[in-house]
Amino acid sequence: MDERNEDIDIKELNNLYSQTEESNRKVRMKYRSLIEDLKDVSSTDMLIEKIATGNELYKKVNRTQEATLDSQFLLKSAELGAKQAESIKLAGENFDIEDWINKLLTTMGGRQDIDIKQENGETVNLKSLHWEAIGIKAEPFFDVVPKINNMIGPLSTEQKERKTIIRHARENKNSVNLKKPQELRKEDIKEQENETTKNVVQICEILYKVGRIGLFEFIINPESFSQTIENIFYLSFLIHDGKALLDEEDGELILDKADPPDEEDYSHGIKKKQYVLELDYDTWKDIINVYNIKKSMIPTRPKVQTNNAKWYS
Secondary structure (H helix, E strand, O other): HHHHHHHHHHHHHHHHHHHHHHHHHHHHHHHHHHHHHHHHHHOOOHHHHHHHHHHHOOOOOOOOOHHHHHHHHHHHHHHHHHHHHHHEEEEEEEHHHHHHHHHHHHOOOOOOOOOOOOOOOEEEEEOOOOOOHHHHHHHHHOOOOOOOOOOOOOOOOOOOOOOOOOOOOOOOOOOOOOOOOOOOHHHHHHHHHHHHHHHHHHHHHHHHHHOOHHHHHHOOOOOOOHHHHHHHHHHHHHHHHHHHHHEEOOEEEEEEEEEOOOOOHHOOOOOOOOOOOOOOOOHHHHHHHOOOOOOOOOOOOOOOOOOOOOOOO
């Protein structure tokens, strides 16, 4: 940069500084004039107008010196506003606090013993004041029916008592009275399987001896509903193995012996069909009456005695 350009930049900076300083000086002058004008403010409207002027002037403040003058202006405005608030007119008259207190004391009959000094030199004995007198006058203003509001929460709350947990020591039980769980042994399962096999073989022999017969006449035991259910259970093994078959004749279920199918039968399209036979107690009684069954085709098996050592008993 040459000397000529340096001279130009310095001149521009000096001019800019001079303009800024001149602007700040004008702002300070306006603030001082505004503070002086507050002395002549006599109404609320004039005070509001001066405050608005101060707000516009504050937009030009960029230094602490001018901001200090703005603070002085706000303080003076606040003091002036407080004085105007004290002189609020009520019912067209100025509200005089001292006059109001004197009238209040007169109403309450309190200008007797001297205990408290007022600014005018008078004293008041608070104990001698008739507070009920002013209370009676104020009562009508408070005697108002309250509005109905929604209540939040229950009308009354009852605190629940916490139940005390009493911990007892474990009682020592007599080992003689304790029952051991049943032990499942291989011998028990084998014996049960042998019992089922024996009954299936017995029913198969009876069917092969009797031949073609009505299903209900064969399986119904008129003496025992439970053994009738057992007969159906054992017969299902014979049908499953192809040693017995069910046929329908004139709407009746007919039971007959059969030879188990071989591979040739299956190759010709023979298929097994599943049939679910439902039988309840009332139906069992009705079948006995309808078919006039007097004696069971399958002999009644003796009842098995209960034995705790056998899981199937």
